[in-house]
Amino acid sequence: MKIMKNKYKIILSVLTAFSLLMSCDNFLEEEPRDIVSPSIFFNSAAEYELAIVGIYNIYKGNALHGKIGLDRYYENGADVIGPNRVFDQVEPIQNYTLSESNISALSQGGGAPQTWQDLYAIILNANTLLDNLDGTTVLNDSERDYALGQALFLRAYAYYHLTNLWGNVPYYRELIPIAEIQSLPRTDVTLIRNEILQDLQTAQDILASQYSGTNLGKASKWTAATVMVKIYLTQQRWQEARDKAVEILQQSPHGLLDDYAAIFDLNNEYNEENIWEIDFVKDVRSSDWVDHFTPRIRDEPKDPTKQNELSAALGAQQEGFTGYGLAIPIPGYVNDFPLNDLRRASNVLTNYLGFELNFPYMPKMWNLDQINSPRGNHGDNKIIFRMADVYLMAAEAENELNGPTTSAYEYINAVRKRAYEPDQDLAGLTKDELRQAIYDERRWELGGEGHRRMDLIRWGILEEVVKSTQYRVFNPAANIKPYHILLPIPTEEFVLNPALLESDPTNNGYR
Template sequence: MKKLIILFLAIGLSSCDDFLKENVRGIISPNNFYNSDPEAIQAANGLYVTYREDVYRNWAGITTWQFFGTDEIMPSRIFGGLAAVMDYNLTETNYANAYGMWQDLYRVVGDANSVIANLKDNDKISIAVKDRSMGEAYFLRALAYHNLTSIWGDVPFYTEELTLAEVGVLGRTDKSQIRTAMIEDLKIAEGLLPSSYTGSDIGRSSKWAAKFLRTRLHLWLEEWQEALDACKDIINNSPHKLMPTYGEIFDVNNQFNEEAIFGWDHLTGVQGQTITDSFNPRLRDEPRNSAQRNEFAGVLASRGEEFNGYGLAVPSDDAVAKHPNDLRKPYNLMDSYLGYDLTYTYLKKRTNFDFVQSPRGGHGEWWITMRMGQVYLMAAEAANEVGDASAYDYINAIRDRAYEEDASLSGLSKDEFRKAVQDELKWELLGETERKYDLVRWGIFYETIKNTNYGRFSGSENVQPHMQYAPIPAEEIVLNPALLESDPTNNGYR
C-alpha cells in the first residue's frame, strides 16, 4: 500500500504574510510532490503551521504544561481543564488538553520524518533549499520530542516514515535515549541552517536556535561541558546579544530584536494568537473599585486600549509575594494601571492593550521561546557544575541588567550557586518558557509544588512525586495497548 504524507501546507511562499496566512491540509503522494524548490519549502512551512496554529497559538496550548502548575503562573479563576493541572488531580481521562498536545506533537514528528526522507537524496531540489528545509525539519522534530519527553517522559520514538498501523504498535522508548538521538539530529541541523535571516524569512529557525535546543537536551542529560561549550558558541559567535535593558526585550515595535533567538510569529487579525488574551485583563474584573469601571474604560479608550482579554494567566501568589525589588519587577508584575488599582496582578510583559494593532482573538505578537537571557543562565548552570569560574560572569551579566545597584554574586558553594541559578531563571523568564520542565530536570518538582501558595487551588496538598509527568491519555492507550508494556502504571496514575 502506498504511503501517504499528511502535511499542513503554506501555499504561496513569496512573502512572510503568505507564510503566516495559509493553512491548507492536503494528502500528497511522494510520487507527485517534492519536485521543485517551492514544494520543498511548502513542506517545511507545514511544520511551522502545525506549531503555530495548534501548539503555540492559544491559551490551551503547550503553555498549559510549561508554566501552569509551577511556582510562576496560575489561573485567576477556575477555568476549563486548568483546574486539573493546578489541583494536581490529573487522570487518564481528566487531563486538560493533553490528548490534543500528544496528537499535535506527533503530527509534527510524522510530517518532519516525511520531509527528511523525501528530501535527503532528492536531486530535483537545489542544495540551498534542500539544506535549509531539512535543517528546519530536524530542528522542529527535535523540538517536538523535547516537549513530548518533558511532558510524558518515555514516549514512542521513530524517525522513519511509518504508516498509522506501524505507529500504532510502538511501545515507549527511554527518554534519555530519545534526547541523545535528538542531540545528534540537532548537530546536523546546525550544519544545514543559516546563521540568520533577512526580509520575509526573519523568524525561521536558525543554527543558533538548534544549538539552543541542543543545550537544553545536554542539560537534561547532565552533559555539562557540552552544554557550556554550546552556550559559549552562541554568546561569542552568534548575532544575538543581551538587550541593554529588560524592558526592551518585550517592545512590540521591536520584536525581532537582538536578544530573541527563536519564537512563533503570528499575523494580526489573520493568523493571530490568543495566548496574549490569556494574559490581558478583562474589564469585568477591573479596576478593583468597580464603581470606577466606566470611567476606567473611557480612559483606556482614549488611548486606543481595552481590557478585553481573558484575564486568566496571572503570576502565582507565590511569585507576587517573593519577587525581588529589581528592574524586572515592573515588567513581571502589574497591580495598577494608569493610576487605578487592579484586582489581580498581571504579567505586564505578556500583555498588549492596543485593540487595533493587537485585537482580541487575533494578536500578532511574536511568542519568544528562546532568548539570550536564558543562554547566559544555562551557561552559568553548566559552568558551575564543572567548576568553571566563568559561571559568575554569566549570572552576573543577567543580574547587572536586573538591578540598579550592584548585585553581583561571589563566593558561593556549588549548591548555593545552583540554587541561585534556579531562582534567577524564575525571575528572568517569569511566564515565558519551560519552568515545569526545569523543576523536573533539577529534581525539585515535588518539593517546589508542595511549598508553593496557589491560593484557591489545591496543588500543594494533592501533588505526588510521580506527577512530574502527565498520564498518557486513555484514548491513546485504547488505540495502542503497547504504551503500557514498559510501564503498566502509566507514569504512576494506575
C-alpha cells in the same frame, strides 16, 4: 508589521492544498488515500518550502504555541503564574488532580490529546519530507541543506516536547505505514534524546546563523544549539551543556539588550536578544496566547465602583482589558520578587493608569491594543528562546561542573546587570548558594515564558517548591505526588494503540 507578516498572507492561502500537513484530531485514523502522494509533491524548491512552512503552522496551532498551548504544562503548576479564579480547564495541572480522563480537557485547543497528536503529525510530516529529500534532484546543495536542517530541527523539537511531557514515547525516524505507527511501543527516553541530539547537531551545522526577510521566524543554527543545551542540562551532562552554551554566547549574532522591557516591545520583534520567535499574523494566522495574560474588565479595578472610569481611561488610549486573566503572577511570585529589581515592573503590575488593580499582571506578556491587536486576533510573536536563558544555563552548567568560578559569576552577572541600579554583582558564594541564586534568577528573568516547570522538574525540586509556594486558588500542595513530573498518556491514545501500556501498565504512575 514586518516582511515575514506579509509573506504568510501569501503562503497560507495555498497551504490548504498541501493536505499532507495535517493537524486534525485523529490524524492516525486517516486513510492513506486522504494523504497527498509524494509523487505529486516535492517537485520543486517552492514545494519543499511549502512543506516546511506547513510544519511550522502546526506549531502555531492551539495545542502547541497558538493559545496557552504547551505553556499550560510548562508554566501552570509551578511557582510563577496561575489563574485568577477557579477554572476547570486549567485545574488538573495547576492543582495536580490529573487523571487519564481529565487531561483531555486541560485547556482550550483539544487538551493533551491534541498536543500529542499535533506533535506526532509534525514527526510524520518531517519524516515524509526527509524521505523525499533523500536522492532528490530538484534542489541544489544549498536548498537541500536548508530543507534537511529545518526538517531535522522541527522533528527533534517535537520529540523534545514529547519526552519532556511523557518520558518514554513511541519513536520512529523513517517513513513507515500508518498501521505500523499505530502499533509502536514506547521507547526509552534516553535513547530518543541521544538521537535527537545528533539531529540537532546536524541541523546546527547546516542551518544559517540567522535569517532575514521572508525567512524571519525560522529556526537558525543557534535555535538548534539552544535546544541541545536544554537537553544536556536535563541529562546532567554539565561539560557538554556548558560548552554548547558558551559556543552560543561567543559565536552567535545574539546578545543581551540593555533594556529588559525592550525585549517584549511589539515594535522590536526579532531583536538581538531573541534567538527564536514563533511568528503570528493578525487576520491570517493569529493567536490568543496573549489574552491569557491580559486582564478582563469584569475583574478590575480593585474598587468596582470605578470600573466605568477605568474602561473610559483605557478607551481613551484605544486599549481594553479584554483578556482572560488565566495566566497571572501567583501570590508567592509577587511576594518573593525583589522590590528593587528593575524587571519587576514588567513581571508584576498592580496599578494601571492610576487605578489599583484587583489582581497582579505580567505586562511583558499582555497586549491591550484594541485597534491593531484585538482579542483572539493577535499578531504578537511568541518568544521561545532568548540569550538571557542561555547565559543562565551557562552559569548553571559551569557551577555544577566546576563550582562558583569566575566564568559562572560572569554569566549570571551579565543578566543581573540590567536588573539593578547600581549593579548588584554576585560574588563569594558557595556552590550551593550560587545554585540557588541561579534558580531564583531564572524565576525573575524568565517568568511566564514557558521554562519554569521543566526547570523545577530537572532540578528535582518540583514537589518541594509546590508545597512551599503560596497560590491564589486551588491547593496543589495537598495533591502533588512524585509521579506528577510526567503527564499520563491520554486514554484516547490507548484506544488507537494498546501497545502504549505494555512497557508501563501504570501509565506514568496514574494507574
